[in-house]
Amino acid sequence: xxxxxxxxxxxxxxxxxxxxxxxxxxxxxxxxxxxxxxxxxxxxxxxxxxxxxxxxxxxxxxxxxxxxxxxxxxxxxxxxxxxxxxxxxxxxxxxxxxxxxxxxxxxxxxxxxxxxxxxxxxxxxxxxxxxxxxxxxxxxxxxxxxxxxxxxxxxxxxxxxxxxxxxxxxxxxxxxxxxxxxxxxxxxxxxxxxxxxxxxxxxxxxxxxxxxxxxxxxxxxxxxxxxxxxxxxxxxxxxxxxxxxxxxxxxxxxxxxxxxxxxxxxxxxxxxxxxxxxxxxxxxxxxxxxxxxxxxxxxxxxxxxxxxxxxxxxxxxxxxxxxxxxxxxxxxxxxxxxxxxxxxxxxxxxxxxxxxxxxxxxxxxxxxxxxxxxxxxxxxxxxxxxxxxxxxxxxxxxxxxxxxxxx
Numbered sequence: 090x091x092x093x094x095x096x097x098x099x100x101x102x103x104x105x106x107x108x109x110x111x112x113x114x115x116x117x118x119x120x121x122x123x124x125x126x127x128x129x130x131x132x133x134x135x136x137x138x139x140x141x142x143x144x145x146x147x148x149x150x151x152x153x154x155x156x157x158x159x160x161x162x163x164x165x166x167x168x169x170x171x172x173x174x175x176x177x178x179x180x181x182x183x184x185x186x187x188x189x190x191x192x193x194x195x196x197x198x199x200x201x202x203x204x205x206x207x208x209x210x211x212x213x214x215x216x217x218x219x220x221x222x223x224x225x226x227x228x229x230x231x232x233x234x235x236x237x238x239x240x241x242x243x244x245x246x247x248x249x250x251x252x253x254x255x256x257x258x259x260x261x262x263x264x265x266x267x268x269x270x271x272x273x274x275x276x277x278x279x280x281x282x283x284x285x286x287x288x289x290x291x292x293x294x295x296x297x298x299x300x301x302x303x304x305x306x307x308x309x310x311x312x313x314x315x316x317x318x319x320x321x322x323x324x325x326x327x328x329x330x331x332x333x334x335x336x337x338x339x340x341x342x343x344x345x346x347x348x349x350x351x352x353x354x355x356x357x358x359x360x361x362x363x364x365x366x367x368x369x370x371x372x373x374x375x376x377x378x379x380x381x382x383x384x385x386x387x388x389x390x391x392x393x394x395x396x397x398x399x400x401x402x403x404x405x406x407x408x409x410x411x412x413x414x415x416x417x418x419x420x421x422x423x424x425x426x427x428x429x430x431x432x433x434x435x436x437x438x439x440x441x442x443x444x445x446x447x448x449x450x451x452x453x454x455x456x457x458x459x460x461x462x463x464x465x466x467x468x469x470x471x472x473x474x475x476x477x478x479x480x481x482x483x484x485x486x487x488x489x490x491x492x493x494x495x496x
Contacts, residue, residue: 110225113283115241117177117276118218120184121211122245124269125153126332129353130254130346131262133336138262139197143337146197147461149204150333151454156208157215158450164216165443173217174286180213181277188270192263207269214276215446225285243361246332247354254347308434308444316485317430318445320380323482324419324426325449326456327387327475331356331415333457334471335408341466342405352409356416363420376425383422384483390414391479395472403467415475 128149135146168176187210191203256264308314336349344352363383370379393411397403430445456478463470 109283110285113279114218114221117214117280117284119241119245120269120272120276121157121208121215122242123249123272124184124188124207124211125150125157125249126246127249127253127256127265127269128262129250129332129336130349131257131265132333133340133346133349134257134262135197135200139200141197142461144458144461147333147458148201149197150329151458152201153204153208154329154450154454154457156205157212158447158454160209160212161216161446161450162443164213168217172286173221174280174284176213177217177280177284178277180210180217181273181280183207183210183213184273185270185277186210188266188273192266192270203266207266210273216443221284243357243364246357247350249350250353251350254345254349258345258347305444311433313489314430314433316489317426317433318448319485320422320426320482320489321430321445322448322452323478323485324387324422325453326478327391327415327482328356328419329453330456330460330471330474330478331412333460334465334474337460337465338408338468338471339405342403342408344405352405355409356412359413359416360420361416363417364424365420366417367421367424370421371424376428379421379425380486383418383420384479384486386414386418386421387479388418388476388483390418391472391476394468395476398467398469398472403469408468408471 132146132149135141135149136143139146164176164180184207187203187205187207189203190206191200194200194203253265256262256268332353335353336346339349339352363386367379374382390411390413393414394408397407397411427445456474459474460471463474465471
């Protein structure tokens, strides 16, 4: 274990099962997902509010996602050198600033800028918390923490969209960003008071940076790694297309902002169920079989939405209910795919996770941006886009030849 991985005395003294610490870390990571999705119901009204096209409004989402994904590579490397806690604190300061900038935005470019700064700040929590779980917890406690994190990632989007819709109707869209600024400030205080330092700062030297670049170079020369990342990116793009397009489709069906979250929540809740199912099936079913089952369920759900739309049966329920299969499919597909991503070159597992996270967010942002370039008077166009992104992942899986590693 190198010097940057040594726990400080404060971190070492912190008991692994400390309840407040567990809640603190989960909340820090969940903030990014809350900030990403709480304003989705408001995006229905922003074209009229700012006299802008739907494509321009989608930049508020894709700009957030691009910053949220891109800064993870930077934060990961910096936190290895100066420690997790300073990076987390810096990110939360950025998140407060970005949320306040978005809250006072008087035009769309300023709102996009606020969202980008907000995403750049939220990225710090995603990277540092995952690293701190590795640093601070061992054995069953580490597994328990990862379970809490997985549950939070499934619960946050529907809860945020429900809350965001209610605030939009009662207090105006700006209230969502004011709330995120307050939450970020509270988390900043919680991180300052309750998050221990988990690494010793390392002395910068050129060799470490050369090794970092060489590690990334090694990964991109591994076809299996690239195919696993392509599958993850396909899943993220499919889900982000849904998040970006569902409010528009639901508006065409007469669903108002305060009710949008009830329909969007179907996919994340089914995703939680799919992950729970994976924990049972993995004892008897091989990883590749789980991945095939996941793809089949995903394609089946999206195809059903498309067929119902083409048949003239489009409605909020014919959009949401079939996509329960999408959530279950992604819950089956994600765990073995993530394991494969970091297992191709085990010595570079951290770098692999960073690259995978970056590509997921960038491709997801591209998918969300593409949603605004197509008319969504009904569910057909959205289903076709989601099916196209899923097909890319299916093609990557068909090309995959590297033996999947078990965790």
